[in-house]
Amino acid sequence: MNSSVKKRTTPAGPPIVVDLDTRKSAHTVEVLATAVHYWDYEPLEQSAATRTIVMVHGFRGDHHGLERVVELLPGHRVVMADLPGFGLSPAFKDHTHSIAGYGEFLDTFLQTLGLGPDTVLLGHSFGSIVVSHFVAARPGRVYPLILVNPIASPALEGPKGVMTKLAVFYYWASAKLPASLGNALLRSKLIVKVMSVTMAKTRDKELLAFIHAQHHAYFSGFANREMLLESFQASVSGTVREVATALTLPTLLIAGAEDEIATLPNQRKLVKLLPEAELVVIADVGHLIHYETPEPAANAIIDFLERHPAP
Secondary structure: OEEEEEEEOOOOOOOOOOOOOOOEEEEEEEEOOEEEEEEEEOOOOOOOOOOEEEEEOOOOOOHHHHHHHHHOOOOOEEEEEOOOOEOOOOOOOOOOOOHHHHHHHHHHHHHHOOOOOOOEEEEEOHHHHHHHHHHHHOOOOOOOEEEEOOOOOOOOOOOOHHHHHHHHHHHHHHHHOOHHHHHHHHOOHHHHHHHHHHHOOOOOHHHHHHHHHHHHHHOOOEOOHHHHHHHHHHHHHOOOHHHHHHOOOOEEEEEEOOOOOOOHHHHHHHHHHOOEEEEEEEOOOOOOHHHHOHHHHHHHHHHHHHHOOOO
C-alpha cells in the first residue's frame, strides 16, 4: 500500500474576485436525452503538462462553486457541467438521480465530448461519491483521480447522524407537502443561511459574505423536489469507502481539518484503504475548501498532476 499524509497551512488569499472571462465558454450538449449545460475553461498557456480536468460539483451546487479553484489552475483545461437537475441543467426524464444514474451520465458525457483515458477526474463532496463509483466500475477510463472533501463514511453514522436524520425528514417532507409549501421550505433563505453558516469556518467577513451570496444565488437552483429528494438520498447513502479497494489509480484526497461532514479521522481511515493514495489536509477549513481555501487546494492538485502525468 502506498499512502501518505501531508499538511498545508492556509495562506492569506487574494481579493475575492473570480475572473474567468478570458477562459470560459458555455455549451449545451444532449446526454441521456437531457440538455446538459457545461462550461469549458481553456488554459491560459498550453504546455506539455496541460491536462483536461473534468470536475463534478456537490449536492445542491452547480459549476459556480468550484470556480475559485478553476481560476488557480491556469495551466490546465477544466470542463464542468451542471449535473442533471441542478443549475441550468434539467432533470433526467428517464433516469434516476442516483449514484448509478449520475455515473451513467458521466460516462456518456465523457464519450460525447471525446474525452479519453488521460482525462483527470475531480469530485467534490457528493461529487466524490459519484466519481469514485464511476471509476470503480470503469477501471482505466480516467487518470488520475482527485477527491475534495470526500465522503468517507455514511452520513447516518457517528455524532452527526441525528442531524442527518433531521435532514432526511426535511427533504422527504418538502417533497410530500403541496408544491408551493414544499418549494418555499426548500428555497427558504433562512434555512439556506443556516446551512451556509454551519459549514463555513472562516472569520473573514468579506469571505463569509461571498460564501453566503454564492449559496443564496445557487443553492436553490434545482429542477424539482422529486429529483432533489432522489439525489439527497443518494448523497447520504453512498460513500467513497464502499469502493475504495477498487480505486487502483493514483488518488489525491484533499480534506479540511475542521470538516464536520467528511471528518478528518474518517479521511485518515479512507486513505489507508486506497491502493495508491495520498491525503492533503488543509488547516482551519471545513467542508467548503473550494470557497475558503482554494489556493492550497489548487497547489495540491498542481503538485499531484506534476507527479502523475498522462499515461
